[in-house]
Amino acid sequence: MPIAPATPRSPSSALGRPTAVLTVAGLTATALLAPLAAPASAADAGSGVDDLRSDLDALLDDPALDGATSGVVVRSLDRGDVLYEHAADTALIPASNMKLLTSVAALDVLGPDHTFDTTVSAAEEPSGGVVEGDLYLTGTGDPSLTSDAFDDLAAEVAGSGVTEVTGDLLADDTWFDTQRLHPDWEADDEPYYYAAQISALTVAANDDLDTGVVNVTASPGGASGDPVEVRLDPAAGNLDLTNEASTGTPGSAAALDVHREPGTNQFTATGSLPAGGTDFSTLRTVHEPTDHAVHVFAGALEDHGVKVRGGVDRGTGPEAPEDAAELASAESAELSELLVPFMKLSNNGHAEILVKAMGRESAGEGSWQAGTAETAAALDRLGAELGEHELSDGSGLARSNQLTANGVAGVLRAALDEPWAADWEDSLPVAGAENRMQGGTLSERMRGTPAEANVRAKTGSLSGVSALSGYVTGNGGEELAFAVLNNGFEGAAPRDVQDAIAVRLAEFSRDTATSGQPDPLAQRAPERDAAGELECTWAGTC
Template sequence: MPIASRILGLGRPAASLTPAGLTTAVLLVALTAPAAATDVASGVADMREDLDALLDSPELAGATSGVVVRSLDTGNLLYERNADTALTPASNMKLLTSAAALDVLGPDHTFETTVTADEEPTSGVVEGDLYLTGTGDPSLTSDAFDALAAEVADSGVTEVAGDLLADDTYFDAQRLHPDWESADEPYYYAAQISALTVAANDDLDTGVVNVTATPGTHSGAPVDTRLEPAADNLSLSNEARTGPPDSETTVDVSRDPGTNQFTATGSLPAGGPEYSTLRTVHEPTDHAAHLLADALEDNGVRVRGDVDRGTAPTGAAELAVAESAELSELLAPFMKLSNNGHAEILVKTMGHESAGEGTWAAGLAEMASALERIGVELDAHELSDGSGLARSNQLTATTVASVLRTAPDEPWFTSWERSLPVAGAEDRMTGGTLSGRMRGTPAEGNVRAKTGTLTGVSALSGYVTGAGGEDLAFAVLNNGFEGAAPRGVQDAIAVRLAEFSRGTTTSGRPAPIAQRAPASGTASELECSWAGTC
């Protein structure tokens, strides 16, 4: 349910609000707000005790957890632990990126992709070159390139005497962030970033291709392996074979670094299911240009020259244009599914729009300025990328909670809140990375929060309405744990907040938290492949 925009005083209590400092905190509240003393002694105190117990779980042994819970109705800080300790946020970084993008670009921002010519066609012939120019649209599917080619053909063009040149200069040429793990490069969550890129599926994963492998009819037969969307810049060597019906699935598709040479190896059992995964492409700009070249040919437009790179001249004749949906709509696949590529595209777009430089440096500088404009507390922080894939990112729970606290006052808040995953919601474009979590609890359909995952890093931060009707913002950042991500602990925290009521007495308190906390990993254990971030 929407959060009322009613933020009041935001002062932090002078004493620690952990159980050890509870007596002092109660006295301070009693002196400043006598009517609230009973609340602190009952509902709030009970909640603090339960959160302490959860954060002392064996699953978090040796870990550092930064946690903040704040009332949005009163502005009061209800709970904190290591609130000002700088931690790696993983994909909680996307909370900052999306909020800043809405502030800088506006919820109605769209991305435009154009096909232009050196000069107006004559008798259906473009005498010079044809240009495909991108501005970072993360939603360009192969169908969009078909539509662009059809529009060029509909304009009367049948032939291009020159080359088809891809112009991706809206962004710089740095494809991969220097702080990303090089071993992640083949995997969809670490795709190369370009102002011209192809979304391979309905999830709008950019800079990748779908890999599909189907077993043959009998043992020893080749496996039918396909790359989609395929183009002339990609090649596939198929060494995969069909194994006996009861054999294991060992098929894999790799890409040689720095090339678009893919190799399929391993086997699939005869009569077994189809294998499907995603793999990144090298130089997404070239892939986009080759897809357009194929689409032009399919639509009866012959390009006599080569497919290459180039910069469209000022005043080039426009032949076709594709405009994306508005940013407020694109936020859903970005935030619900935690799309790393979209985050980096937004950072570089902010840089281009504010400083004329589509770079990480310019975009992150503008991102910090935007966050400060809307009142976010950027204390001990390091902004390295937009997605959270870089482990050099550093945020405190106070900063993450500050984004959640200030956002309701912004005109774009409804779109932003709507983009957050919803606990237990079965539809992926509603529940996102929380679809399988907290079902059958008071948090289902109530918690709206962003997840985050790296090896040894897990996060859950967002909004929940307590049982007493009070709107809360919470930030949970867990770093340095061993083994599986402590999602069971995070879920139990969110459930406990959904049960929170200031009027709760000890006799009416929920069952002991240890009896209710779900085991870690019981739902949606992996939000993304390998060590990627969601």
């Protein structure tokens, strides 16, 4: 599938600006008991800077953050000084701000031109259209393999003249390890697409390139009591659907659910949809994504007239012989392009695939342990000073991840010194940009403010955890990096506070003071979303 182009670079882009070595005054643990913030040094103080600090103090005093811990830092990328910091060296759960680290490390380790290859091969060259023995489908983690891509592979096999395979169709996913779910993820999240199982061979179910899942759609029948039509897509021989759902009376409440029995691919639809009502649509994870991928491919081979006499299975070790005859191959878009759906839409599966790909590339082991170790090593090479940290996964879904606001801001600064910086910055969501492949998780935020089309930042959200970190150009043209990590709040995520901070930074001028307190939050940012405990793209709330 073609990857949508990233947001065009504006003249105020952070790239091309002068860079400087930053010196950060660290906060002690007792700083949380002190006033919110103080000037980093007397030399930094000035009418505009003092006023900024006063305003950010006031914004962080919002009741939404009562009882919460907020790590905040604002750095000038032009002058190298710290304009504001509060609890900036306190280790906090970053949620999807982890993806900032994962993407930067992947560009360093794998390179912006890295591609993922998927191949179809046989032990020997086919003779007379017949593959004597087994056919192998081998993956290296491509997160963009849609059902159409598997169909193209099957068409290529058929186009080579193959009509029959006497043995089995075997999937080889050994590029990564066999650990599908991270041990620190919540078990209750497993049915939902943001916590899909990770494999080196997987199917992207939609244009958003969500991997390891199926689309579930349902339509009401014509009259009350009629069955509801339920569909799984991409369908394959490894999936089994039991439909117990029915059509309710016109105007009745929609109450349909699709459940997958853990450890199986047995799906059951229950509940009802009202007659004359709208269709139902959701995503559900599959068990063993490799099995699903090879069965999708098996169906495509059959559609193209290639008969597999044996079974369809997942191998237990490296299956394809080293000198196997390649019959078909697919190459993904380059990593620089794949970053767009990954970062704009905060795709957890892509993050974990990149972590395991880094482990495989550098340590010969496609595992979380090897990959997160390489993430830390790459960031150290780039000069990003993480400070106190714990890296558990690539997406931020694990609550065992720990980062400081200063650590996140260090990554933001270090990335801009690299030759791939433009590709990386273009992958960040842009505030208020309506196109999802530009605005991403910030599409609905900060519209009609000075931050619109200015702030380029990564969101992050788990229950009780919210984050917003990235870049903004101040009113005086000064380029800033900022990191906001909120932990331990009750109720809805404080996105309006984060947005108000970003708007205030967009208004910042070092030589201009403002008067009084900042405008009320309601005048500066959209209302807080009371429903969103998960990343807005996960919960569909944005």
